[in-house]
Amino acid sequence: xxxxxxxxxxxxxxxxxxxxxxxxxxxxxxxxxxxxxxxxxxxxxxxxxxxxxxxxxxxxxxxxxxxxxxxxxxxxxxxxxxxxxxxxxxxxxxxxxxxxxxxxxxxxxxxxxxxxxxxxxxxxxxxxxxxxxxxxxxxxxxxxxxxxxxxxxxxxxxxxxxxxxxxxxxxxxxxxxxxxxxxxxxxxxxxxxxxxxxxxxxxxxxxxxxxxxxxxxxxxxxxxxxxxxxxxxxxxxxxxxxxxxxxxxxxxxxxxxxxxxxxxxxxxxxxxxxxxxxxxxxxxxxxxxxxxxxxxxxxxxxxxxxxxxxxxxxxxxxxxxxxxxxxxxxxxxxxxxxxxxxxxxxxxxxxxxxxxxxxxxxxxxxxxxxxxxxxxxxxxxxxxxxxxxxxxxxxxxxxxxxxxxxxxxxxxxxxxxxxxxxxxxxxxxxxxxxxxxxxxxxxxxxxxxxxxxxxxxxxxxxxxxxxxxxxxxxxxxxxxxxxxxxxxxxxxxxxxxx
Numbered sequence: 442x443x444x445x446x447x448x449x450x451x452x453x454x455x456x457x458x459x460x461x462x463x464x465x466x467x468x469x470x471x472x473x474x475x476x477x478x479x480x481x482x483x484x485x486x487x488x489x490x491x492x493x494x495x496x497x498x499x500x501x502x503x504x505x506x507x508x509x510x511x512x513x514x515x516x517x518x519x520x521x522x523x524x525x526x527x528x529x530x531x532x533x534x535x536x537x538x539x540x541x542x543x544x545x546x547x548x549x550x551x552x553x554x555x556x557x558x559x560x561x562x563x564x565x566x567x568x569x570x571x572x573x574x575x576x577x578x579x580x581x582x583x584x585x586x587x588x589x590x591x592x593x594x595x596x597x598x599x600x601x602x603x604x605x606x607x608x609x610x611x612x613x614x615x616x617x618x619x620x621x622x623x624x625x626x627x628x629x630x631x632x633x634x635x636x637x638x639x640x641x642x643x644x645x646x647x648x649x650x651x652x653x654x655x656x657x658x659x660x661x662x663x664x665x666x667x668x669x670x671x672x673x674x675x676x677x678x679x680x681x682x683x684x685x686x687x688x689x690x691x692x693x694x695x696x697x698x699x700x701x702x703x704x705x706x707x708x709x710x711x712x713x714x715x716x717x718x719x720x721x722x723x724x725x726x727x728x729x730x731x732x733x734x735x736x737x738x739x740x741x742x743x744x745x746x747x748x749x750x751x752x753x754x755x756x757x758x759x760x761x762x763x764x765x766x767x768x769x770x771x772x773x774x775x776x777x778x779x780x781x782x783x784x785x786x787x788x789x790x791x792x793x794x795x796x797x798x799x800x801x802x803x804x805x806x807x808x809x810x811x812x813x814x815x816x817x818x819x820x821x822x823x824x825x826x827x828x829x830x831x832x833x834x835x836x837x838x839x840x841x842x843x844x845x846x847x848x849x850x851x852x853x854x855x856x857x858x859x860x861x862x863x864x865x866x867x868x869x870x871x872x873x874x875x876x877x878x879x880x881x882x883x884x885x886x887x888x889x890x891x892x893x894x895x896x897x898x899x900x901x902x903x904x905x906x907x908x909x910x911x912x913x914x915x916x917x918x919x920x921x922x923x924x925x926x927x928x929x930x931x932x933x934x935x936x937x938x939x
Contacts, residue, residue, distance in 0.1 A: 486616075491555075504827075511531065513530040519844070540564055544594070547650045551570035554597075555568070592611055600660065644680075650667040650708070675705070675706040719735075731750040732771070744789065755782050767785055802849060828841055885894060890913070893918065
């Protein structure tokens with residue numbers, strides 16, 4: 442009797458459909474369905490540019506709200522920490538401070554350091570652990586300096602001795618140059634670095650657009666940038682400096698290596714592997730590109746295809762490295778509206794098909810454009826990302842934080858009891874060939890098989906509205922069918938029994 446009851450229940454469930462929403466890789470225990478939204482008042486645009494995680498698991502984000510610098514702290518579950526700053530958030534008007542924080546770091550004493558721009562100058566702003574400005578640092582907590590020309594800041598790094606490096610650009614007569622300034626732990630310029638504490642390096646061509654910086658264990662400094670090669674083609678490029686701020690000629694003989702190139706090149710992220718290999722992330726002509734170099738600056742031909750891994754319709758804006766060598770890439774899609782995107786690549790540069798859907802998770806936050814700007818990994822492997830999402834009103838946006846499961850599992854939307862009579866699947870249970878009967882205007886464009894827990898299992902080739910499931914073990918599965926745009930996708934439960 443128990444067996445009969447199970448089969449009857451199973452067949453009942455087969456007829457149920459799922460909502461038409463895309464499967465989500467978000468961690469529903471964080472915020473609301475995996476998302477935390479800071480929605481400023483009407484007329485404002487907000488974004489979180491950088492995120493960091495405290496040792497106690499609390500989350501600190503920095504960014505901008507229509508001319509106001511913002512710093513906020515959240516509990517690990519996504520609730521605002523009202524004990525921090527004022528009701529959980531620090532804000533200060535751009536007109537009186539002029540500071541846009543783009544980088545953030547936790548100091549060993551619990552204080553919080555942010556780096557950014559202030560009226561086209563490099564700036565640091567330091568906070569106490571409770572979110573109040575640390576007035577003992579600089580003047581009223583802030584330090585502002587310049588390389589002698591207009592500066593834009595893009596990244597910040599902390600040395601093991603407490604010294605601070607800000608990296609960005611300096612405007613020269615020939616174009617943008619890579620610029621760095623180093624400070625001691627008190628915020629005083631370090632005159633032993635470069636020339637009088639700074640570096641301004643014009644790479645040639647039409648200038649450079651650096652995106653990220655990384656420190657090696659030996660103190661050497663890596664810069665990921667877009668630059669122009671000897672043929673004046675926009676390219677991926679990586680520079681290395683000694684800890685004293687001198688170009689390191691042991692790196693590709695010149696201190697710089699040029700890589701993948703194209704018409705529109707965008708380099709925004711860098712990670713350093715334990716074996717010294719270097720991965721740059723960005724995009725070329727609208728396609729996500731990762732490129733790996735050996736520690737001596739040579740291109741690593743064993744990564745992806747001739748050193749390059751790619752994914753279409755996406756752009757990489759941030760990266761993180763897992764302990765097993767997998768590469769987590771955050772960014773956004775480039776097809777139609779921009780949506781948040783998280784991808785995972787294996788150490789050899791191939792997409793990890795066990796993560797999300799073919800190695801990718803796309804997250805539509807709102808109804809218009811949105812971009813992910815930073816990503817960090819928690820100790821449990823979950824990925825925290827931050828950025829912004831446009832509102833329907835022009836020039837308004839919300840600041841967003843999301844959290845993704847470490848294994849990239851896709852959470853399937855809730856069941857509802859309606860049945861679409863226009864689409865039938867037979868036979869059920871199925872042992873080998875599953876036939877799909879659908880209207881002529883509902884041509885199947887994609888078929889995805891998931892485990893009942895929502896994990897992506899396989900992409901199934903469609904042959905004349907027929908799927909072959911003979912190679913899968915007995916069990917209960919979820920099948921997602923994507924049709925031509927005139928027909929909404931569906932998700933059905935199926936039983937495979939040989």
